[in-house]
Amino acid sequence: MSSEMWAEKYRPKFLKQMVDQKEIVERLESFVKSHNVPHCIFAGPPGTGKTTAALCLAHDLYGETYRENLMELNASDERGINVVRQTVKTFARVRTLGEIPFKILILDEADNMTGDAQQALRRTMERYTETCRFILIANYSGKILEPIQSRCAPFRFTYLPREEQDEYLKRIVKNENIVLQQDGLDAIYEVCGGDLRKAINSLQAAASLGKPIGSETVYSVVGRANPADVHAMIKIAMDGNFLEARKRLREMIVKYGVAGSDIIKQIHIELFRLEIPENLKVKLAGIVGEVDFRLVEGASEEVQLSALLARLVEAGYEFKGG
Amino acid sequence: MSSEMWAEKYRPKFLKQMVDQKEIVERLESFVKSHNVPHCIFAGPPGTGKTTAALCLAHDLYGETYRENLMELNASDERGINVVRQTVKTFARVRTLGEIPFKILILDEADNMTGDAQQALRRTMERYTETCRFILIANYSGKILEPIQSRCAPFRFTYLPREEQDEYLKRIVKNENIVLQQDGLDAIYEVCGGDLRKAINSLQAAASLGKPIGSETVYSVVGRANPADVHAMIKIAMDGNFLEARKRLREMIVKYGVAGSDIIKQIHIELFRLEIPENLKVKLAGIVGEVDFRLVEGASEEVQLSALLARLVEAGYEFKGG
């Protein structure tokens, strides 16, 4: 098993290699052309290429020496005010040698910074604006202070459409010489949505088993239950067979090594695929919400999931009764 | 894109430039006239001109050298007892040279100081009262110890009325040569209330996109969903169309890059604009509160938001049924 991460190996190096986020790529390329980059905010869900875009931008801008003119910092790692105050300052203070008079600092998970740290960041951005441009990466731009927002050009990244993700994965499959079955591909999309990084990581983990990759492999590798199993369990419970449903639940937990909170999420998803009246779905969604919350608070998985099944049984009665 | 902050650029420099908070300005001008300033507390919500007023006062009092006779400290930055004990003492100890025998120290976010720090502050205020006057800036004066309150003249700042804020923004719009549509103006007020600083910051961020500023731009820039969209989603849910409401919700999250917890806040606001009976509002307010809390505790956003919609659907049934 190669120790290289595919997510790295197949990461685009230049803006023009980026297949997705067309509109954004265009705006970034115009920055490269003009040799000028404003402070930016890259906002959007995980795995949509925010960091990749920032790295490509730097690569295109500085060429092969881009590593020297670029710094990546993770705000949530060493959260707090000191990162900003010190590391950032040190980096920003030193002038660059090349043609471009400024460096680029990528601040990942910027929306995880405390308010105080953001205040300090704001002052730092202001002071070093000539020698350093900031690219703030965030899931939610709304969590970044407005005085910072008002200094930055905003970019919004969105999830990859299914086809683009599939294409991407198939390219890897071909290159790595592995076998990915259609149901495996479906399972990856089911589990990862449009989060490309997660999809590639899951593919690599599944590939490490050395077998053709089908849906079971994917689910087991990511520690998620097979939706079909979850579906079956819900049905059994709603048919009134509490004990059998509980057995199935335990089996799934053992078989896929799923954490209780993940099972809940899956029950939530399956709920909406059940062929039951919508008002029943509504009711069940409420119950799932309650149990999800209790698990977050640290309640016992076994007790709470059993309680959930009991509620499903009840709902089943009502459904048939009413 | 200019790197100057408009909130700074358009900040009044002298008391007479302040268009709002008339009564307060008058009292402050009388201090300037008498060359005497007591310790003060400026209390009120963010963006109502507290710091501006303090700076203007100093400017009017000392003229162009006011920077030397003024110190700004943020109590929450370097919170705790040491700020007070050391920085404050050092500053207060040095006598001024000019006509006015005292300096002014602005202590921002004074209500964030710990009780111990405030005790120390109290002693410092007492000791250096001849050479230094304190202006404590706070959101809530109630969080300042009474022994300090009883030493200070209290000033209460309130939100700017809509017209004054609009006027302010329009002046900037004209000066900066940008286009702000009426619905953009409305959106800024919707989002910022009377918080002028926030309004100017949002305007500047929206302007950075280089397009005429309409409501969509504003909402997207500040990471808030368009109230009309939220409103529509609630209505759909209450009409019983759970799945469609859920779809809308997801779209909003992606489109505006809004965090779930922020959507909750908006649902809360829209709730009170719905044309539904009051007892239904009561019920929904309780539900929104519950879900808001669950998200704070770290429950799954997707599960909880579904649960919330489910409760809205239920409420809709009841409303029509009963």
Add this chain to the structure above:
Amino acid sequence: MSSEMWAEKYRPKFLKQMVDQKEIVERLESFVKSHNVPHCIFAGPPGTGKTTAALCLAHDLYGETYRENLMELNASDERGINVVRQTVKTFARVRTLGEIPFKILILDEADNMTGDAQQALRRTMERYTETCRFILIANYSGKILEPIQSRCAPFRFTYLPREEQDEYLKRIVKNENIVLQQDGLDAIYEVCGGDLRKAINSLQAAASLGKPIGSETVYSVVGRANPADVHAMIKIAMDGNFLEARKRLREMIVKYGVAGSDIIKQIHIELFRLEIPENLKVKLAGIVGEVDFRLVEGASEEVQLSALLARLVEAGYEFKGG
């Protein structure tokens, strides 16, 4: 505005000036007469004159040189074992020169000392008993080790009765030439209970506005909502008028500059004064507590306060319905 603190200015200097705590004062006077003072514990809530009594005792005992024979230490300031071990020993070791062969050491907030520090104190008290008498000042004597309690004569200070506090304030009012209306006086008592120091501080802060002092002034100065307003809001909510209650709540927040969490505290107080069945009060306390906790956890103030009112409305329904 004078910078002298009224709480200091009007503090009694001699035991005979103390108008309250008659029985205790009488005992202390007999100590003075017999030139003998045992170790004492002065326990009781803040602002009931414990420190004042100790200072007066010393004054009466030593006359004008009392400062040399008296030491005040705050146990919580430099908490821990070292205060006791070192400062206290140094002071207690030096004999006095006057007629009285012992000094007096006032140890404020003695109930904040750690167990270890108290153990060390116990020994010190014993060893230096001939040259030094201790007056331990505490809110709760229960937090002081029994072996120490057993070495001390206990005095419990209680809140000033309303009339005595009023008399006190009226004296100040007359002296300072200000106008205090009856409802202002009532408001001070409401806010400060029998805490005289707090009452005087509030009076001084209110006086600084330079207007006749009514209840509104007092509440606004101390950043508390008027209990009558809170009371009315609860009643309106429990009568089922949700929107009106919410309007009132917002008005209070703006009018008095109160933080939401402080409003909750007041609702909690008012709730036990409502004329509703006793068991309903417990239920409401549960609702208030839940919301209070949610705020502590960082939930949205606005959303949660609405939820609180909603729950009150519901409780009102139940009450009337059941």
Add this chain to the structure above:
Amino acid sequence: MSSEMWAEKYRPKFLKQMVDQKEIVERLESFVKSHNVPHCIFAGPPGTGKTTAALCLAHDLYGETYRENLMELNASDERGINVVRQTVKTFARVRTLGEIPFKILILDEADNMTGDAQQALRRTMERYTETCRFILIANYSGKILEPIQSRCAPFRFTYLPREEQDEYLKRIVKNENIVLQQDGLDAIYEVCGGDLRKAINSLQAAASLGKPIGSETVYSVVGRANPADVHAMIKIAMDGNFLEARKRLREMIVKYGVAGSDIIKQIHIELFRLEIPENLKVKLAGIVGEVDFRLVEGASEEVQLSALLARLVEAGYEFKGG
């Protein structure tokens, strides 16, 4: 008589001695052959040979000096970020002397690590990947961060099938010269499922009684090994004797150190075995779920569980009454 715990004495030393988990053993042997081991995750329920497999792998890899090249760490004993940062680093930093250029670190109960600790672990794994390979042992792989999972080869251990467990036990029986009756064997499987460690411990404890081992013996041993006689406690409560039930509860918690969460799980299971009407069971299950939830947040497990006992008393009373 032997002087070892049988679970250790009969623990396989080499991969080829492992009779179970064939597929896994095969993959591990291929690692040994290639002298290369990737980071691994061993996931699966307790007593399925995860630790054994890791130890065997190391033994086969390094031969008799394997102790020096292997480090065992238990995340639940030394939870938190510092273990990872420091202990791990120290170990990983020192190069090995032998043929194999890396050491092996076994991290048991890795799913108990906090998110922060796992983040730190991830970085450590990355940095020291040349000199140290990690085997993470976990019950649920789903609780391990994705970036870590994607760096590890996943292995999923499952419960031993009945025949393999039987074979294992019979070998011990023969070797230790004891008598195990068929019904005893059945009972062990009944009680232990496929948890081999528990099965062997039960066998050894049963053997210590010095009699041929039948089902009676097994049940009695397992019963005694489980100090929480929750069944009896529930009965006592439902018979109306709250004080005695509370006494039992206190013994379990204080004397035997049983965790409250284990007691409640047990109560939940016993509930469904009670001879009471179904709807009462459902009702009680709801209450148990509620208390389970509060158990986490409350200060005292005993108080919370006592409240549950009181509810059982109430239910028992109603049941008999109605």
Add this chain to the structure above:
Amino acid sequence: MHDAWIVKHRPRSAKEVVGNRRAIEIFERWLRSWEHAIPTQRAAFLHGPPGIGKTVIVEALAQDLGAELIERNASDYRTEEKIRQVAGFASQYMGFFGKNRIILLDEMDGVYGTVDRGAIPAITEIIKNTRYPIVLIANDFWNKKFVSFRDKKKFLIIEFKKPSVNDIFKHLKKICVKESLPADDDALRFLAQRSQGDVRSGVNDLQALGQGKKRLLFSDVSWLAYRDRKDVIFSVLRQVLYSKSCKAAKQMVDLADVDIDMLFEWIYENLPYHFNIPSELAAAMEALATADLYRGRIRQTQNWKLMRYVIDFMTAGVAMARRKSKPSGWVPFRFPQRIRTLSTSRAERKKKSEIGKKIKQRMHVSVGVANKDVLPFLKIIFESDPSMAAGLAGWFNFNEEEIIYVAGGKRQANAILSSVAN
């Protein structure tokens, strides 16, 4: 005249000490036995509540016997080194005048339990070789740091009890005579009762109230605040359990100045005895559980303002649970058993975790798993099969104490221990 009365009227000889005649007699006999030879018990450990004359009796007897008293206090022997300096020398070498000598180590409670850096072992060591009687004094003999002093063969353990109300009354009366302070018997009896056996506090009160008076009347004393003792708790409890209004139930807590956590335990212990209707018991326990929930939240968030809800539910909440419930007859209030159980089992829990660590080293499991999945089976083996147990004890490297623990008692462990010895 400036001395505090507790100093001024301190007993000068054993006869003047209030109460505890039998204890004093035993102690005196032991001290006198040193005149003939060094006894096997080289130290006496006097223990009992504060203010009943433990230190005083040592001083008085030293006086009576003409012995030199070397008195040391906790602050003098926090470390091994210090204790050797102050007591080691004195215990070996004679003074100038060849006088007898008593070494008093007072206030042993103040010796740090865990961080005493060897003070207690050093004291035991000095006692082993001392040539003069050593007297140790503490309030709480059962504290686990004194475990090494519990051996009755090596230490004379004497418990001092609270003197009777009558004894204290007489003592106070004597002082009044000396101070020429006429006093009502009622007043003195009230003070005696109030002192709850603490003679010193009784004398203190007498000075606080009587000094400078022409005559001490009952009305002069009755207003004085109670020290925080049981009867305060009792009246709060009664009010909490039987109040008809929230206000009344809550008020007591504010007025009575008691520790909230302790009060909680008292309510938790006693509540079930005062509710005889199951639904009301359940409601009351529910209220208490809610109060506990807020205690947990306070612990978790460190936000003390939530304390108001703890108080609401543990007082008003409990009181409002009552509809018709009455106790069956008069039920005395009981001391919280949980506190007692917790403190007695603390040492045991620590032992258990030590054993868990040893199992962990042998069996590749965490301490938690060791205690849950291995120890219970080990206990059965240790109870049933001494020879297998002996082997395992060796394998795990258990010490004697641990073997006794796993075997469930000394008696059961004997067979194992003798087998280990072989």
